Amino acid sequence: MYVQELEPVGGSLGLSALVAALPLVLVLVLLGGVRMKAHLAGLAGLAGAALVALLAYGMPVGQTLSAAAQGAAFGLFPIMWIVVNALWVYRMTVRTRHFDILRRSFGRLSDDPRIQALVVAFCFGALLEALAGFGAPVAICSVMLVALGFDPVRAAVVALVANTAPVAFGAMGTPVVTLAQVTGLDLDTVASVVGRQTPLLALVVPLVLVGLVDGRRGLRETWLPALVCGVAFAVAQFAASNYVSAQLADIAAALAGAGALLLVPRARRAAAPEVRAKVLTGTRSEDLDVRDERGEVVRAYAPYALIVLIFSVAQIPPVKDLLARTTQVYDWPFLDVADPAGEPVGANLFSWPVLATGGTLVLLAGLVTAAVIGVRAADAVKEWAATVHELRFAILTVTSVLALAYVMNLSGQAATIGHFVAAAGAGLAFLSPVLGWFGVAVSGSDTSANALFGALQVTAAQQAGLSPELLAAANSSGGVLGKMISPQNLTIACAAVGLAGKEGDLLRKVLPWSLGLLLVMCLIVLGQSSAVLGWMLP
Numbered sequence: 001m002y003v004q005e006l007e008p009v010g011g012s013l014g015l016s017a018l019v020a021a022l023p024l025v026l027v028l029v030l031l032g033g034v035r036m037k038a039h040l041a042g043l044a045g046l047a048g049a050a051l052v053a054l055l056a057y058g059m060p061v062g063q064t065l066s067a068a069a070q071g072a073a074f075g076l077f078p079i080m081w082i083v084v085n086a087l088w089v090y091r092m093t094v095r096t097r098h099f100d101i102l103r104r105s106f107g108r109l110s111d112d113p114r115i116q117a118l119v120v121a122f123c124f125g126a127l128l129e130a131l132a133g134f135g136a137p138v139a140i141c142s143v144m145l146v147a148l149g150f151d152p153v154r155a156a157v158v159a160l161v162a163n164t165a166p167v168a169f170g171a172m173g174t175p176v177v178t179l180a181q182v183t184g185l186d187l188d189t190v191a192s193v194v195g196r197q198t199p200l201l202a203l204v205v206p207l208v209l210v211g212l213v214d215g216r217r218g219l220r221e222t223w224l225p226a227l228v229c230g231v232a233f234a235v236a237q238f239a240a241s242n243y244v245s246a247q248l249a250d251i252a253a254a255l256a257g258a259g260a261l262l263l264v265p266r267a268r269r270a271a272a273p274e275v276r277a278k279v280l281t282g283t284r285s286e287d288l289d290v291r292d293e294r295g296e297v298v299r300a301y302a303p304y305a306l307i308v309l310i311f312s313v314a315q316i317p318p319v320k321d322l323l324a325r326t327t328q329v330y331d332w333p334f335l336d337v338a339d340p341a342g343e344p345v346g347a348n349l350f351s352w353p354v355l356a357t358g359g360t361l362v363l364l365a366g367l368v369t370a371a372v373i374g375v376r377a378a379d380a381v382k383e384w385a386a387t388v389h390e391l392r393f394a395i396l397t398v399t400s401v402l403a404l405a406y407v408m409n410l411s412g413q414a415a416t417i418g419h420f421v422a423a424a425g426a427g428l429a430f431l432s433p434v435l436g437w438f439g440v441a442v443s444g445s446d447t448s449a450n451a452l453f454g455a456l457q458v459t460a461a462q463q464a465g466l467s468p469e470l471l472a473a474a475n476s477s478g479g480v481l482g483k484m485i486s487p488q489n490l491t492i493a494c495a496a497v498g499l500a501g502k503e504g505d506l507l508r509k510v511l512p513w514s515l516g517l518l519l520v521m522c523l524i525v526l527g528q529s530s531a532v533l534g535w536m537l538p
Contacts, residue, residue, distance in 0.1 A: 003338045004345075004412030006419055008057050017420035019056050020413035023049035023404060024452060031442045035487070038443065039393045042400030049404045053411035064407060066334040070350060071406030074181055075399035077352070079447070080391070081359030082172045082247075083398075086131045088387045089303050089366045095383060096373045101292045102300040103144060109262065112271035113150065113279040114210045114222045118229050120144050121162035122206055123258040126233070127304065129166040130250035135444075137163050138489050139496040147287065149280030152497035157509050158212055160484040160493055164517065165202040165233065167446050167480035168194050169241065169249035172358045175476050176246050179450040182405050183458045183472050184346050187246065192538045193473035195241025195249065198480060199234035200524055201517060202253070206230040208513060213279055221275075225267040232260030242538070245311045247358040251304055303369040310365045311358075323356035337410050347410055398447065405451040418459025428464050429529035432457060432471045433478020433521045437514075440479035444488030449479040466529055470537060474525040481518045484510045 009016040027045035030036040036044070046068060053059040053067075093099040106124045110116055121141045128137040138159045145155035168175050169191075176194055180187035206226035210218040219226075236256035240249040261267045292300075313319055332350040339345055354360070370380040388395075408414045424431060435457065439449030453475050461471040483489055490503040499506070527533030 001336045001338050001344075002059055002063050003342060004340050004410075004415060005057060006340050006412065006416050008412075008416075013416065013420055016056075016416045019052060020408070020416045022052055023408060023413070027401075027404070027452070028438075028442045037393070038445075038448075038488075039396040039400060042397050042404065042448075046400050046404040046407065049407040049411075049413065052413060053407050057411045057413065059411045062334045063337065064411065066332065067337075067347070067406045067410040068403040070332050070335065070347065071403035072399040073350070074406070075402040076395070078357040078359050079174055079178055079402070080395050080398055081357065082174050082177070082362060083359075083394070084384075084387055084391060085359050085362040085366055086172045087391065088384050089307075089362065089369055090128075090131045090136075091383050091387055092366065092370060092375050092380065093300070093303060093373065095379065096375060098296070098300040098373050100287070101296050103140075104287070104290060104292060105297055105300065106258065107144065107148060109258065110267055111276075112222070112267070112269070113148070113276060114213045114218045114271070115225060115261065115267045116148055117145065117150075117158050117162075117209050117213045118206050118226060119258055119261060120148070121158045122165075122209060122229065122233070123254045123261070125159065125162050126166035126250050126254035126257070129163065129170040130172065130254065131303075135489055135492040137166075139492050142493050142496045146497050149276075151279075151281045152499055153502075153505070153509070154213065154279070156493040156497050156499065156506055158209055160489060160506070160510050161212060161513050162205065162209055163483055163489070164480050165198050165205055165237070166250040166253065167483050168198050168476045169237070169246055170446070172362055173246040173249065175446040175450050175479075177358070178402070178447050179454045179472055179476055182402070182409065182451050182454045183468070184455075185458065185469055185472055189469050189538065190472055191246035191249075192242045193469050194476050195238050195246075196536050196538070197473060197477040197521065197524055197528075199238045201477075201480070201521065202234040202237060202257075203227075203230045204517065204520065206233075206257075208517075214275060217275070222266065225261055225264045228260050228264050228267075229257045233257035245315055245358075247361075248308055248311050251308055255304070299373050302372045303365065306365045306368050306372070307362065310361050310368075314356075314361055320356075324353075326353070326355040328352045328354060335410070340412070340415070345410065347406065397445075401443075401448045401451050405455070409455045414455040415459050418456045419463050421456065421460040422463030424460075425464055426466075426529070428460055429466055429471065429474070430522050430526040432461075432474040433481075433518060433525055436475035436477070436479035437482040437518050439475075440482035441485050441514075442482075444483065444486035446476055446479040446483065449482075450476050467537065470525065470528055474521075477525070478518060478521050481514050481521060485514045 026048045030041035109119045125137040125141045142155045142159035176191045180190045210222045210226045233253045237253035240252040457471040457475045458468040461468040
């Protein structure tokens with residue numbers, strides 16, 4: 001048995017924490033400073049974590065390799081299993097052009113550019129985040145806004161700022177699923193806390209968007225539709241993440257936000273000529289004028305309806321129990337780790353949820369979707385294989401980062417850093433979202449930031465007398481605000497609207513909003529850690 005040590009370097013917690021942090025520093029420097037590809041930086045970080053585990057912590061070679069293998073296995077299933085199947089559904093709708101029909105359906109909800117920003121960037125972007133994630137919402141929504149006549153810079157800025165509230169539950173809940181796994185916390189509990197933080201952002205972001213589009217006049221004239229959209233989005237995201245399924249949070253929120261806008265008369269009112277002249281400085285795409293048959297529009301929405309239906313059925317207690325019984329639990333080979341108190345850690349066992357996982361449910365929805373939208377079986381298989389090929393580097397990145405996280409967690413490196421950081425005491429609650437924000441700003445992924453810092457946040461919370469679930473959730477909720485300034489997302493936005501090389505200009509425009517909203521999130525978490533907002537927690 002390997003027993004974790006908290007102070008392996010010279011009996012000093014400070015020196016041990018400094019050494020333990022080296023793999024994280026290496027990854028962040030390679031990503032943010034050297035601009036190395038994410039999958040290569042992940043592999044380098046994994047090598048660094050393994051060396052620290054072997055040389056500083058004395059973890060046996062076999063157990064170090066076994067820990068890395070378990071992390072990689074978790075990265076493949078269920079994490080990338082969810083992502084691959086979700087993106088597969090999206091790719092099939094693109095193949096049959098039902099995605100174009102869906103895009104036109106959203107684009108026609110209003111001719112007011114301020115409302116269009118809410119519908120396209122905020123609501124439709126959340127729908128894309130739910131299935132595709134990984135930069136797709138920014139790329140597609142910025143192109144859609146340009147097609148509506150938006151200036152490319154304004155379109156990119158709006159798309160980047162809008163891609164915040166849905167991120168924690170993106171790709172069918174992948175970030176929170178990862179967070180729960182690496183921290184050992186219950187998924188439903190973690191998701192419910194995140195679902196009591198990010199919806200508060202959803203109340204603010206629509207107001208920010210109409211301000212970005214049309215300044216003070218935009219706020220003055222469209223604050224009501226923006227507020228209604230934000231409230232509907234927030235309520236749906238809260239309800240789904242707390243009472244239904246974390247995987248449905250973004251789909252429910254996106255559809256609720258768009259539906260609520262339709263109910264506001266002011267949102268359907270034609271915009272004044274001077275508003276359109278100021279905002280719509282580009283050329284409007286003629287594709288938006290194509291009229292689609294009602295039946296095809298229904299088919300375009302069918303994949304999302306099927307996912308909601310299947311996940312909802314899976315939450316019915318008898319069905320949920322039946323699916324849970326298919327979960328297989330194994331003793332992970334060559335791994336026998338105990339915490340500093342001598343108690344065996346949970347990772348000695350590996351749980352394989354064969355059917356009770358979001359990826360399998362999305363696969364089922366995808367099979368039905370293929371039949372509904374008219375994709376032949378052979379073409380569906382080709383699209384699935386093409387999806388795996390498209391995600392090959394993302395798969396390598398996620399598996400390497402999770403392997404790194406497992407080595408750090410099981411060797412005791414994360415525990416050492418957590419004990420050291422706990423010295424911040426009550427101030428840790430305020431700083432907790434900053435760590436997630438920094439991780440996403442560098443890596444471009446809330447999933448990666450949760451894998452890297454989730455266990456650290458939980459250990460620090462336990463030592464500081466704070467709620468582990470609160471700080472774990474804060475890592476993810478703070479992380480969503482770093483996405484708009486990540487080099488990955490800035491590059492995607494610039495490439496999508498023809499602004500290659502202008503990433504610095506975009507960064508200067510979105511950075512103040514990233515920092516401002518981060519401050520809001522820090523205050524929310526600080527309040528939730530005290531009697532001021534503590535009543536909000538489950």
